[in-house]
Structure formats: C-alpha cells, structure tokens
Amino acid sequence: MKVSDTAEIRTLPLFRDMDDAQFEVLIRGAYVQTFPPQIELITEGEPSDFLHIVVEGTVELFATWNGHQTTMATVRPLGTFILAATIKDAPNLMSARTLERSRLVLLPSEDVRNVFETDSAFARAIVVELAQCYRMSIKNTKNLKLRSSIERLANHLVRKQIEAGGAKSFELDVEKRRLASYLGMTAENLSRAIKTLQSYGVTIDGAMVTITTPEALLNLAKPMPLIDDPEH
Amino acid sequence: MKVSDTAEIRTLPLFRDMDDAQFEVLIRGAYVQTFPPQIELITEGEPSDFLHIVVEGTVELFATWNGHQTTMATVRPLGTFILAATIKDAPNLMSARTLERSRLVLLPSEDVRNVFETDSAFARAIVVELAQCYRMSIKNTKNLKLRSSIERLANHLVRKQIEAGGAKSFELDVEKRRLASYLGMTAENLSRAIKTLQSYGVTIDGAMVTITTPEALLNLAKPMPLIDDPEH
DNA sequence: ATTATCGTTTGATATTTATCAAGCATCCAA
DNA sequence: TTGGATGCTTGATAAATATCAAACGATAAT
Known part of the structure; x- marks a missing residue:
C-alpha cells in the first residue's frame, strides 16, 4: 500500500x-x-x-x-x-x-x-x-416524503451550485439516469423536469448546468438546512 | 425517579x-x-x-x-x-x-x-x-423508493401480524391518518388501499385487521428481510 | 341526551409520475 | 469512418397519487 x-x-x-x-x-x-x-x-x-x-x-x-x-x-x-x-x-x-x-x-x-x-x-x-x-x-x-420530484431536483441543483463554489455554471457529476434514480424519478421525467426548470432560469445542456436567476430557483426549491445542509 | x-x-x-x-x-x-x-x-x-x-x-x-x-x-x-x-x-x-x-x-x-x-x-x-x-x-x-403505497401498506400489515405473534386478527396501534402519513400517502388513499386489499384477503374494521388469506397478501407484499426485518 | 368536533370514508376531479414507443445524440470500437 | 450500443429526449398514454367536497361515524364535552 x-x-x-x-x-x-x-x-x-x-x-x-x-x-x-x-x-x-x-x-x-x-x-x-x-x-x-x-x-x-x-x-x-x-x-x-x-x-x-x-x-x-x-x-x-x-x-x-x-x-x-x-x-x-x-x-x-x-x-x-x-x-x-x-x-x-x-x-x-x-x-x-x-x-x-x-x-x-x-x-x-x-x-x-x-x-x-x-x-x-x-x-x-x-x-x-x-x-x-x-x-x-x-x-x-x-x-x-415532503417534496415533489421537481422540488427535489431544484434543491439538488441549488446544493450542487453551492458545492461548486457558487459558480453560475457547473457540471453534473453523474449520468442523468442515475441522478433520476437517486432523486426517485424516471429518466424521462427528469428530462421533462429539466425543461420545466427553464422557466426558473435553469438551463442544462448535456452535463452543464447554468443557473441564470438563482432567486427564481430558490423560490421554487425553498431549501432548508434541516434537509439540505449535509453539515447541519 | x-x-x-x-x-x-x-x-x-x-x-x-x-x-x-x-x-x-x-x-x-x-x-x-x-x-x-x-x-x-x-x-x-x-x-x-x-x-x-x-x-x-x-x-x-x-x-x-x-x-x-x-x-x-x-x-x-x-x-x-x-x-x-x-x-x-x-x-x-x-x-x-x-x-x-x-x-x-x-x-x-x-x-x-x-x-x-x-x-x-x-x-x-x-x-x-x-x-x-x-x-x-x-x-x-x-x-x-422501491414500492408503491399499496405495497408498503401490505408489507406493514405483514410485519404487524408477525409482531402480533402471527394472530389472524390484530389491532392497528395508530390512527389511520398517522399510519397513512408514515407510509407516505394521504388518509384518503389509505382508505382506498385498504379496500383494494380486500381482494387479497384483508379486512379492516375500525382498528381491527383480519388477514384471511396470508398467502395472497404475501404474494402482493413480497417482504424481504433487507427491507422489512428490523433485526436483520 | 345532545351537540360539536374530529377522524374516516366515498366520490369526483386534478395532478403527478410511470410506462411504452420512437427518434435523436453521443461515444467508442472495429 | 462507420456501425452499434447506449443514453437522452419527446410524445402519447396509463397508472398512481393528491386534492377537494361532502357525508358519515365515533367520541368527547356540555
């Protein structure tokens, strides 16, 4: 070793x-x-x-x-x-x-x-x-239990952005079908959920996520330390 | 004390x-x-x-x-x-x-x-x-993540029957609306799910559960120690 | 005994989510 | 360079689940 x-x-x-x-x-x-x-x-x-x-x-x-x-x-x-x-x-x-x-x-x-x-x-x-x-x-x-699939996705992106140092753009580090499974949804519905998030200022091209209006996304995600902060 | x-x-x-x-x-x-x-x-x-x-x-x-x-x-x-x-x-x-x-x-x-x-x-x-x-x-x-609400209910009943010593009849020990919430469903849908379980040999009258055909229920529930056995 | 409250059930409807099928995109190996 | 293979997306549809409203039933307080 x-x-x-x-x-x-x-x-x-x-x-x-x-x-x-x-x-x-x-x-x-x-x-x-x-x-x-x-x-x-x-x-x-x-x-x-x-x-x-x-x-x-x-x-x-x-x-x-x-x-x-x-x-x-x-x-x-x-x-x-x-x-x-x-x-x-x-x-x-x-x-x-x-x-x-x-x-x-x-x-x-x-x-x-x-x-x-x-x-x-x-x-x-x-x-x-x-x-x-x-x-x-x-x-x-x-x-x-408390969130819908799109809310889970929104919070996942909020968290990943924080982990990326707050950068406007960052890369997803897993395949989308695995992300979907992790979030408790199908790959098809993840794809549709991503589309829905466009109206909240999120664009995802391949693995590249860009968040143009963080306020809009946060307003949907409503993150909470007691669910979303791994340190808390 | x-x-x-x-x-x-x-x-x-x-x-x-x-x-x-x-x-x-x-x-x-x-x-x-x-x-x-x-x-x-x-x-x-x-x-x-x-x-x-x-x-x-x-x-x-x-x-x-x-x-x-x-x-x-x-x-x-x-x-x-x-x-x-x-x-x-x-x-x-x-x-x-x-x-x-x-x-x-x-x-x-x-x-x-x-x-x-x-x-x-x-x-x-x-x-x-x-x-x-x-x-x-x-x-x-x-x-x-792996089961539908009716499958969760079926497995819950299977487990509760075991805890009741295998008795054909036993009592639910929580209000149905709380059971519903625990199982990740609404009270209304728990009510409907209970009705559906009648065709699997389960009758629930008030808090009293009676399982007439355990085989049928087990066939739906498909319990697994790695999910359902608290000791495992 | 009566009323009020609250949990439960039922029906109608809406929303969410999954499934199936097809086409598209990407990557990699021959 | 070119096929596959595989993952992703889209559309159509089905199934699961939630919501809303009303009625019902049990229980507790007056």
Missing part, C-alpha cells in the same frame, strides 16, 4: 484521532485494489467482509426489490462504505458498483471491529460518523 | 453494559415527566437538550417542510429519541409530540455526551444503537 494513500486515509475524521499502533493494525491488514468500471463490489444481503474506502474513482450504492432498482448514494474520494454493516457484522443493505475505473482500500471488517473494541478514540470517531450517516438518511427521507 | 423506572431503563441495550457509577451519573441528572396528549416535546431545528426515553405512552416523531408534515416514526416504551442529535450536539431533525398521556425520562444531552466520553462500554453500545438506527432508516428509504 502506498504511503500517500495511507497518509490520505489518516486525515479522514474516522481515522484522524486513533492510536498510531491501531491504525497500523488496520493498514497492515488492508488491501488496495483497482477495479474497472461496472464491477459489483458488494452485493446486498451478503455479509460485510470489508470496510471500503474510495481513494480514486466513483462508486454507486444501489438497492433492489422485486425487479426494481434505485440509486441510494454516490461515493467519491475519500468516502467509505458501509460502516454500519461492518460494525454490526450484519449483511449489507445495499450493493455497490464502480461507475468508472476506481481504486479502493479494503479494510477487513473483522479488523475494524477488533480495533473498534480496543481503541476508544476510534470508537468515538465511529459514533460521530454513524450519527452523521443516520442524520443524512433522515434528511433524505424528509426530502422524499 | 422511581426505582422500577431505573431498573427498566437499565435493561435497554444502550445502558445494559455500562459502568454502574456512570449509569448513576445519568440517573442523578435525569428528569421524569408525565405529559398530556398532543404536547410538542421537541421541535425540529432546536438544539437537542435531552435524550428522551419513553417509559409509558406513545410519542410521534414528525417533520415538516413548506406547510407539509409527515410522520417519521412512532416511539413506544422503551424507546428513545433522538440519540444522533444528542451525541452530535446538533439540532433535532424531527419534532416529537405525545399522542396520549405519556411518561418520559429525560437525560440531559450534556450528561450523555460526558458519560459517552468516559465510559467505553456505553460508547460501544451507542455505536450499536446508531448503526441500528441508520440501517432502519436505509430500509425505510428502500421501502419508499
């Missing part, structure tokens, strides 16, 4: 404050692997063998039922999945696939659980991380 | 394995209060002052946006809310109201955070609890 990877992972809140020796234990047992696009890394229902860390590339988390499939999240560097399953030694509730060539660090779940039992700083960091994940999921539920 | 309450709370997974002295610290700082129905106990957006434990009665967690409101969960003895906000010292993402006369134990969030820093057994229990909550929320998201 490259030293630069190790150093990068160490900066994550999850590993930042843990004991040097215990971090070493995790790193010694770790695997680094590069995967081509469209590889299924984990499958829902299977036991969680590893805590995955995305060092490079993009991973999609998705879930299925009765022939349907939905995108639950997109994980980019330096994101991890799926901590809850690793800690509880429980089956994964989601599957994961690479969307592009991706490099991942795999920490054996058993090692993570062992270090969790030993290193109380790590345990505390895990608490904070899980609380964060839980709150994110609650926000997502509110988003789904 | 009554000794019987203390003993009961001590049996919760969250408090079971913690240090006696630290548990004492929590109990010493605790308040016990009985509330009439329809009292708003916490408000979304407000800081989390207490970890609430429902000892008697029923509490509804709900969220609002732009004039809309949705039921997020129902908490009964011995359930707690909202651990993630308490631990992160973050604002509550949901509001809570009593649905009936209810007795609650309130642990000051600051105490909980302090003991969490001190008692590693408590910290580990919090990890398990948060992981559980997170997974529950993910399952709920899958339920919402």
Whole structure:
C-alpha cells in the first residue's frame, strides 16, 4: 500500500484521532485494489467482509426489490462504505458498483471491529460518523416524503451550485439516469423536469448546468438546512 | 425517579453494559415527566437538550417542510429519541409530540455526551444503537423508493401480524391518518388501499385487521428481510 | 341526551409520475 | 469512418397519487 494513500486515509475524521499502533493494525491488514468500471463490489444481503474506502474513482450504492432498482448514494474520494454493516457484522443493505475505473482500500471488517473494541478514540470517531450517516438518511427521507420530484431536483441543483463554489455554471457529476434514480424519478421525467426548470432560469445542456436567476430557483426549491445542509 | 423506572431503563441495550457509577451519573441528572396528549416535546431545528426515553405512552416523531408534515416514526416504551442529535450536539431533525398521556425520562444531552466520553462500554453500545438506527432508516428509504403505497401498506400489515405473534386478527396501534402519513400517502388513499386489499384477503374494521388469506397478501407484499426485518 | 368536533370514508376531479414507443445524440470500437 | 450500443429526449398514454367536497361515524364535552 502506498504511503500517500495511507497518509490520505489518516486525515479522514474516522481515522484522524486513533492510536498510531491501531491504525497500523488496520493498514497492515488492508488491501488496495483497482477495479474497472461496472464491477459489483458488494452485493446486498451478503455479509460485510470489508470496510471500503474510495481513494480514486466513483462508486454507486444501489438497492433492489422485486425487479426494481434505485440509486441510494454516490461515493467519491475519500468516502467509505458501509460502516454500519461492518460494525454490526450484519449483511449489507445495499450493493455497490464502480461507475468508472476506481481504486479502493479494503479494510477487513473483522479488523475494524477488533480495533473498534480496543481503541476508544476510534470508537468515538465511529459514533460521530454513524450519527452523521443516520442524520443524512433522515434528511433524505424528509426530502422524499415532503417534496415533489421537481422540488427535489431544484434543491439538488441549488446544493450542487453551492458545492461548486457558487459558480453560475457547473457540471453534473453523474449520468442523468442515475441522478433520476437517486432523486426517485424516471429518466424521462427528469428530462421533462429539466425543461420545466427553464422557466426558473435553469438551463442544462448535456452535463452543464447554468443557473441564470438563482432567486427564481430558490423560490421554487425553498431549501432548508434541516434537509439540505449535509453539515447541519 | 422511581426505582422500577431505573431498573427498566437499565435493561435497554444502550445502558445494559455500562459502568454502574456512570449509569448513576445519568440517573442523578435525569428528569421524569408525565405529559398530556398532543404536547410538542421537541421541535425540529432546536438544539437537542435531552435524550428522551419513553417509559409509558406513545410519542410521534414528525417533520415538516413548506406547510407539509409527515410522520417519521412512532416511539413506544422503551424507546428513545433522538440519540444522533444528542451525541452530535446538533439540532433535532424531527419534532416529537405525545399522542396520549405519556411518561418520559429525560437525560440531559450534556450528561450523555460526558458519560459517552468516559465510559467505553456505553460508547460501544451507542455505536450499536446508531448503526441500528441508520440501517432502519436505509430500509425505510428502500421501502419508499422501491414500492408503491399499496405495497408498503401490505408489507406493514405483514410485519404487524408477525409482531402480533402471527394472530389472524390484530389491532392497528395508530390512527389511520398517522399510519397513512408514515407510509407516505394521504388518509384518503389509505382508505382506498385498504379496500383494494380486500381482494387479497384483508379486512379492516375500525382498528381491527383480519388477514384471511396470508398467502395472497404475501404474494402482493413480497417482504424481504433487507427491507422489512428490523433485526436483520 | 345532545351537540360539536374530529377522524374516516366515498366520490369526483386534478395532478403527478410511470410506462411504452420512437427518434435523436453521443461515444467508442472495429 | 462507420456501425452499434447506449443514453437522452419527446410524445402519447396509463397508472398512481393528491386534492377537494361532502357525508358519515365515533367520541368527547356540555
């Protein structure tokens, strides 16, 4: 494993404050692997063998039922999945696939659980991380239950613009059909929703989003920290 | 605070394995209060002052946006809310109201955070609890995104029957309009969905549910541990 | 016992969302 | 350069879901 990877992972809140020796234990047992696009890394229902860390590339988390499939999240560097399953030694509730060539660090779940039992700083960091994940999921539920699909799209764009530093134009970082699935709508309806947003000063050409009248969009989106702010 | 309450709370997974002295610290700082129905106990957006434990009665967690409101969960003895906000010292993402006369134990969030820093057994229990909550929320998201409202209702009934020990008849424990909101539908459509379920061998008279042909209902519901089993 | 209130049900209608089919655009490999 | 393949868009239609209005029924307060 490259030293630069190790150093990068160490900066994550999850590993930042843990004991040097215990971090070493995790790193010694770790695997680094590069995967081509469209590889299924984990499958829902299977036991969680590893805590995955995305060092490079993009991973999609998705879930299925009765022939349907939905995108639950997109994980980019330096994101991890799926901590809850690793800690509880429980089956994964989601599957994961690479969307592009991706490099991942795999920490054996058993090692993570062992270090969790030993290193109380790590345990505390895990608490904070899980609380964060839980709150994110609650926000997502509110988003789904309280808003229509076009309102969800509007808020997604508002948020992405903030993440792009407030730039008038920015690029969508996922395929539209995956964005649609994430937002809980079909690709067809995303296409139509985008058209509707033109009257709110939004134009989307390919992956390029331009927001000409942010006030109009905000007036539709009505964003709220308790749903839309990942930090809140 | 009554000794019987203390003993009961001590049996919760969250408090079971913690240090006696630290548990004492929590109990010493605790308040016990009985509330009439329809009292708003916490408000979304407000800081989390207490970890609430429902000892008697029923509490509804709900969220609002732009004039809309949705039921997020129902908490009964011995359930707690909202651990993630308490631990992160973050604002509550949901509001809570009593649905009936209810007795609650309130642990000051600051105490909980302090003991969490001190008692590693408590910290580990919090990890398990948060992981559980997170997974529950993910399952709920899958339920919402992958199923239609009638499928959600069907699965809810299947689950409630299991919780009723498999009895052919059992009672709904919440008002229908709240059940509707929890399931992400209107009260009117819940009423119609119940009618539709008659052809699947389900009759609901008032709060009394009777399932005459479980096979037919199961065939519609297609329950799946990765969505419907709270233990999984 | 009576009235008032509130939850539930039903019907009519509107809106939202999905599905199906076709054409268009883009990208990549032969 | 040229086919595919795949993703995106558009139109037509169907299904799911929400809204509005009214009636009904249970419950609680007077």
